[in-house]
Amino acid sequence: MTLSVDRLAPHPDNPDDRVDGGRWPDVTRVPHVPLRAAVAERLLRRAARRRGLRVELPHGRLLAPAPAGAPVLRLHRPGAFFHRVGESGLIGFGESYQAGDWDSPDLVALLTELAVAPETLVPTGAQWLRRLYVQRPPAGELSTPDNARTNIRRHYDLSNELFALFLDSTLSYSAALFPTEPGGAPLACWENLAAAQHRKIDRLLDLARVGRGTRVLEIGTGWGELAIRAAARGARVTSLTLSAEQAELARRRAQQAGLADRVTVRLNDYRAAEGEYDAVLSVEMIEAVGRPFWPAYFATIDRVLAPGGRVALQAITMPHERMLASSGTYTWILKYIFPGGQIPSTEAIRQATARHTSLRVAACDSFGPHYAQTLRLWRERFTDRAGEVADLGFDAVFRRMWELYLAYSEAGFRTGYLDVQQLLLTRGEDA
Template identity: 75%
Template sequence: MTTTVPPAARPVPVVDPARWPDVARVPHAPLRAAVAGRLLHRVAAQRGVRVELPDGRTLRRAPAGAPVLRLHRPEDFLHRVGESGLIGFGEAYQAGDWDSPDLVALLTRLAAAPETLVPTGAQWLRRLCVKRPPAEELATTTNARRNIHRHYDLSNDLFALFLDPTMTYSSALFPAAPGPLPAATREDLPAAQHRKIDRLLDLAGVGTGTRLLEIGTGWGELAVRAAARGARVVSLTLSEEQLLLARRRIADAGQDGRAEVRLCDYRAAEGTYDAVVSVEMIEAVGRPFWPEYFAILDRVLAPGGRVALQAITMPHDRMLAASRTYTWILKYVFPGGLIPSLQAITETAAHRTGLRVTGVDSYGPHYAETLRLWRERFTERSEQVAALGFDEVFRRTWELYLAYSEAGFRTGYLDVRQVVLTREEVTA
């Protein structure tokens, strides 16, 4: 071990055991904690991570500029990770057991080839830690509204603190030239969100007189822009908070005669439409319901119509593994969901419907930039978040969620795609 000057610790959050029972509880798992300690040494060496201890020592020498994992309560950290793996890793951050001066840099280093973090000989530990997603979070008609409520009904004011004025909670599309995407500014974000929305509407062929179904309203920006083109819009949401604000924003834009928002599950969609758009909603559907989801798209789409989806995706093999795993994100941020693969989208549509994928564009680096802007704004406004009634554990939860997501896009582990589907029409 080497010696450094002990870092100044962030104040330890007060954990409400009624609100955060598994964060408040520190497990006792000595054998698993010992194995987690060995894995921590391995990760520090393999990934070039600097692990700092409370007394200023480090586990081992690390390269200059290495990302830092700063342990405040090493024993608690190891017992949490030993008992529940990555869920424990996240809960340790929520509890204040560890920090990092650059959370995204650390998570980006760890997110590269995550399957290699645990050596073959220690895979038994992973099998012990991994749990199946609970049945009560499966996105059935009964459960879906509760799942959506847990995230999207937190507070419109909360989302307004870190989103841009368009209140768009999905990847933006920045101007791009050949080469790496340049860093964006907050002033760039509203135009980039409109660029994304307009491109989707173009892909769906939305114009004057188009009958448009939107699955997943958000806070209404897409419905407003589609109505301004002369479309007749029906938008579906399960979030009561979003419903109220979206209706108000549509009315304020003078488009309430053209755009209607309904509190309605996608499975209850009625009518026939020339175009269907859905922005980052398929992730909440859940793998068992993807066939039904695409069947409904097929059912409501008029002859000659087009579907334009924006979807976060992951590699197919990782998606298959994730579908059997209860993750920290599912437990604390997005219950009941699963990020699909492009292969799953293509095959489900082809095998279960007449729809076929006819166009795909990828924008992963754009989502990384979008998330960076959201995360920086959320962090800067921590006092306003607290004033809304959200405690320090919640704030740490969302810091980790936003940073974790950004790291996923920066490594390419996650991507975001705009996907066009059209029907194979039968001609006489």
């Protein structure tokens, strides 16, 4: 196969689907790196043979023989795809999907296969090639107090209406906890998603022993469901967020629930937390903190926690060795979805609390398969409502980006590359 750089023509199935170069400069730009592109092609051919992938080229050709029923990677512009991947690895892989260079009839199945032992996709003897394309996160995205607000706005201030299109009525943007079958598999459907979100929240509130009169600090407001549910138990809640869009809607929802006198939402960085609290809760917030600031995050919690207080966290995690290997690497997710973030391991949480606080991890429960099902429901809802997303002003590149993000995350939980935990932190004698 002779590689050439395809011009960024409209997607063959969507002739009016053009890319706005001002909004998406790195998606519009197709690099020209012939040697690296040839290497990327060889690596994909090797992966297709070893993983049993069906890589379809234009005009009905296949990159390599494939078994029946294999996950499909359909290349519409193979030249652009290989040049992008050759230049920037997985970032190029994601940008190529945003551009419409490739797609798949079952995106999750394809990404799930690729997420199994991803370190084996590149042969051991060729690992040095990573140095050609691996980037460090930009200093401007490091989650310092000044940068953190901008990072959060890039995701959570996109549009409350956007999130409402694919989240359930609780507007919970974190893993739900479903009832399970006798074998332990989550029983997930759209109709029970809101109840599953409440089950998740209630388990966290129980873990922190939140009840009448409890002084609660929530780090990361979301759209207010946890704060409202805690206040309904009789607690007084102070909730911190850096998202103006979330803060406004969370206050309005607390008012509508008749609980505004018990819920205070502040537009504050977690490092600015003040007061003393019987319970501190934080749901999938630590991932946005960034590894350099985990000590400050836990030290803040330790500082404001009253004697005998309890901390209940929900955190996405990954195995410790994978966390160490990925730390400091700029990824497609960091570039386009969650700037400044880092998924921790449970070991990293144990180390950070032991070294910088009086807190210790007293309990830890994982439910990763439930997150895979939560993401499936969000993704299906998002794709079903693609027209409404477009009506909000989000173009085809954004919609492909969001679909890839949800599918990529779902695949991570399906393979166990990612997990989600509910953790109880106490001061030992306070347990």
